[in-house]
Amino acid sequence: MARIIVNGEAQDVQLPLSLTELIKQNDVLQPEMVSVQVNDDFVDRTEWDGLQIKENDAVDFLYFMGGGNLSEK
Amino acid sequence: MIDFTGEQIQRYSRHILLKDVGVEGQEKIMNARVLVVGAGGLGAPVSLYLAAAGIGTIGIVDADVVDLSNLQRQVIHFTKDVGVPKVKSAEEKIKAINPDVKVDTYYEFLDSSNALDIIKEYDFIVDGTDNFPVKFLINDACVMADKPFSHGGILRFNGQTFTHLPGTACYRCMFKEPPPAGAVPTCSQAGVLGAIAGMLGTIQAAETLKYFTGIGELLTNRLLTFDAKTMQFRTVPVKHRDSCPICGSNPTIDHLIDYEQGACDLKSH
Numbered sequence A: 001m002a003r004i005i006v007n008g009e010a011q012d013v014q015l016p017l018s019l020t021e022l023i024k025q026n027d028v029l030q031p032e033m034v035s036v037q038v039n040d041d042f043v044d045r046t047e048w049d050g051l052q053i054k055e056n057d058a059v060d061f062l063y064f065m066g067g068g069n070l071s072e073k
Numbered sequence B: 001m002i003d004f005t006g007e008q009i010q011r012y013s014r015h016i017l018l019k020d021v022g023v024e025g026q027e028k029i030m031n032a033r034v035l036v037v038g039a040g041g042l043g044a045p046v047s048l049y050l051a052a053a054g055i056g057t058i059g060i061v062d063a064d065v066v067d068l069s070n071l072q073r074q075v076i077h078f079t080k081d082v083g084v085p086k087v088k089s090a091e092e093k094i095k096a097i098n099p100d101v102k103v104d105t106y107y108e109f110l111d112s113s114n115a116l117d118i119i120k121e122y123d124f125i126v127d128g129t130d131n132f133p134v135k136f137l138i139n140d141a142c143v144m145a146d147k148p149f150s151h152g153g154i155l156r157f158n159g160q161t162f163t164h165l166p167g168t169a170c171y172r173c174m175f176k177e178p179p180p181a182g183a184v185p186t187c188s189q190a191g192v193l194g195a196i197a198g199m200l201g202t203i204q205a206a207e208t209l210k211y212f213t214g215i216g217e218l219l220t221n222r223l224l225t226f227d228a229k230t231m232q233f234r235t236v237p238v239k240h241r242d243s244c245p246i247c248g249s250n251p252t253i254d255h256l257i258d259y260e261q262g263a264c265d266l267k268s269h
């Protein structure tokens, strides 16, 4: 087990683990609607598969948020 | 120097009493020109608080008319305003709160054809829009025009905001490009608790007033997010990205883009 920080909270994960797999494990509703930072660095969508999570990594999921009006248009 | 009238001293006394604001700070607020894009869930509280604070000129851009379904959160519009252009309804309330405020109304969509022309008239821009194409447009136009702005987004029980000053992280540093049109929240996932709009909008209004008075630290290079279900607030450090397509050292975007908006249609469900 390796300890990482996801959205500011400790999480124990099994390595090896790609960023794509971590996103899946965290039940991100719509991965298309999320932007990811690892250790404060933006990770391009095209690099998610290849990025391997390491012990003590800090991962932040930033969600796309509109204005709540999307259902009215 | 503005000569404050007795009425103004009284109206703004709770600002003037604040050591960090004082007469000087209030004068800066009264000389400020702010553009609020969207007179909806976020634009409503932003405009109300900026009007009350005495911002000199408030510009409002919105091409919509008030709909009954807006009133659950767009607190600047009243039941009697249904069917009225939002910019007119907002102007009326702003004037009623504070006749000193000059209001410019733009009853039109902000797009690539008018964004730079409108934005250049203002010192600070508040993004109160409800869709990603315009959020990216505001970001790109402000970066191109070297204008500071406050970004705001809300969804369900969540909100997020950051403040951009020239040189600090922009929206594209965090979100490179809009989500694919087909990926916007489905009807069952969209919606928002009305008070969330007030929570986020008042943060944006406070950032605007901090910007003009120079108080404290702005939300630059930080994305503030909150979840009202748990009332957990968090600021995520974000960096200005050198590879950013608009504010990086080799920008690939040299003109404003009108993205397509995908959305679900509640009326057809």
Ligand SMILES: [Zn+2]
Pocket (backbone or CB within 6 Å): B169, B170, B171, B172, B173, B174, B240, B241, B244, B245, B246, B247, B248
């Ligand atoms: Zn940027």
